[in-house]
Amino acid sequence: MSVSPASAEEAAELLRKADGTVAIRGNGTKQDWGGKTAEPDLVLDTRALNGVVEHAAGDLIVVVKAGTPLAELREQLAAEGQQLALDETVPGATVGGTVAANTSGPRRMLYGTARDLVIGVTVVRADGTVAHSGGKVVKNVAGYDLGKLFTGSYGTLGLITQLAFRLHPLPEASAYVTATDLASIRAAQVVPSAVELNGSEIVVLLEGTAAGVAARARTLGGRQIERPAWWGRYPWEPGGTGIKVTAALSRVPDLPGQLRGSAGTGVLYAGLPPETPVDEVARVVAELRAVARDAGGHAVVLTAPEPVRERVDLWGPVDGLALMWRVKQQFDPDGRFVAGRFVGGI
């Protein structure tokens, strides 16, 4: 059964009344992300939690319901010359899904990721308790930061119903500039918004004033190009295997050749076609995991065909797993939010 609460209170009521397990779903763009789960008794669909609650342009903040598509929010904010600086890496994604899966794109280099931009969160716990943390001011250290805890938690701790974000002004100008060497970009003090790698190709995104962007592009010395077609898109096709590989910055050049992603932050992606045999996927994952570990990072399988999700350890080694389980048990003691999607079987 699927239900679509239109408020935190409605969601709370539904959770209190229903028995059994629950899965949370937004626009369903990442249903094949994470471990395979059992069929839930109830699907909480967030799409009725839609719309901007408050956009205080002068304060550069927005409060938005979790089921709002990222693209809709972008249009509304752009009308006021502002943006939520989270790239839409999966077309159609909702704000809540983006935060719950902690997806990020090229511009994470300048603006950070969801955890850096969320300033307040409203959640509903498994027992129907509605709770808030943070607020709607950017600077705030009152209480624990549940926004960070829920960012990237894959719906295993509770339902996010509303989020407050820090916004940024839309840049006046931008330019995509080719480059050949990561170390010299770092040395140049041009403050890129993104440094992206696609195989051997390097493209830098500069944003700012028209005069500033032009001067910075000259400093870099590359060619100015149109935005590449691959920009901000994961390197796998629907139904394929997608792997996120992280590394210390200086070790990015040591990673295997066919990666795409943020060389400027050490977060890259690899893809394998849907028809790749499971054993081959397992071999590639193990290889990437070894390389990533050596480079100070991790290799995590974000998405994969079902046979792969059944047989391959998607998350790899996780520091602090025992503590994470204790957190899960506190927030969801009866294990209502479907198990198996997240690290260590959470």
Next chain:
Amino acid sequence: MAAIDALAEQLVDVLGPGRVVTDRQELRTYECDGLAHYKVIPGLVVLASCTEDVAATVQACGAAGVPFVARGSGTGLSGGALPHADGVLIVTSQMRRILEIAPQDERAVVEPGVINLQVTKAATPHGYYYAPDPSSQQICSIGGNVAENSGGAHCLKYGFTTNHVVGAQIVAPDGEVVRLGGRAPDAPGYDLLGAFVGSEGTLGIATEVTLRLVRLPESVRTLLAAFATTDQAGAATSAIIAAGVVPAAVEMMDALAIEAAEAAVSCGYPEGAGAVLIVELDGPAAEVEDQFDRVVALCGAAFEIRIAADDAERALFWKGRKSAFAAVGRISPDYIVQDGVIPRTALPEVLHRIGEVSRAHGVRVANVFHAGDGNLHPLVLFDDGVEGEAGRAEAVSGAILDLCIEYGGSITGEHGVGMDKAKYMPRMFTDDDLQTMQLLRCAFDPRGLANPGKVFPTPRLCGEVPGRHKGGQVAPEVEVF
């Protein structure tokens, strides 16, 4: 023998000589942090030299059911490091090695006792710096910054401590050593590091911290604009933000704060100003030049604008601002440093309301703000020698926090809740909010031994927990001066 004495003997055995302080006079030197009107003499003090010392101490505390409190440089302004009379104060200030400066990875790995500014000093020769810059950065420690999620003038553009800590080794309240985050971003699993930073010592003690280093800006431009009124300065701030400029910092001081700064450090701000703004832009030279001209134009209502010609003049602009808290001591025998946040656009209105409160109680308030992000630091002046003044100042200080909540802001922007503001938490959060936050506490510290009595006014019971329970609030033992 009391539990604490037995624990002292045991810790001397484990940690060796010179690490355990039991002498009453010596213990007294740790009785408060930067919020000096709360005082508690700790049961004993451990001067930790390494992660193993911290872990052994926390484990021993656990076995004995004795609470522990972490302390770095002791500069906190909310009583977060206020000791527990029957507990152990674990001091990390001797763990002050910078383990690694890795400009090629844009990272620094440090021990918790390392002073904030030392990180920048070590990174600068490589072309990098550590961005979070609390005004106490010459003395405050990274461990304390992590506990408090410290801010600073430049967090408007660069974010807070939490945005610059990418990894940590912590000693959890059960004595386990756990790694959170790492050198690369996005470690898999819950963002426990994000939850840990700013948890004010209630989720454990960081013993090694991996920090993000930021490339030094090519250009820095700073101006000082003097306005007749705070309204005008507030309007200029709004205009700058509305123009799409993200300054590195926008700081405001009102007339009384300027008077204090002049008395203390002779910063030579323009005479007769009702408010001054310090606006700093940094980044690529071409970008900064372009935007700086706009900012100067947007400060058109100012009766005087000074533009820093060099680093020395910039330092002079900042000297007045960064010394403002202490400077108030020149114009008032006693004062309360308040820390609250409002939506930035509400600034003029809230300032008027603060003025009304101040007049109604006959208590002077000097205002210093991080105007760019709405973080107020009202300094409430009083003379403790005059009967009733302290009480009136306390009332004004509390009323200012109520104003922050009324306008949708926060009771603390960077100083933390600590001991001082736990009682205000229920004004900002519901019971359900506070109970939910404490689920995290129950996961990390079901027995409530890590810095009990801080942050939350009422501890949550975490269900059946084996062993003795000696946590709980410190309130009854606190002397308040």
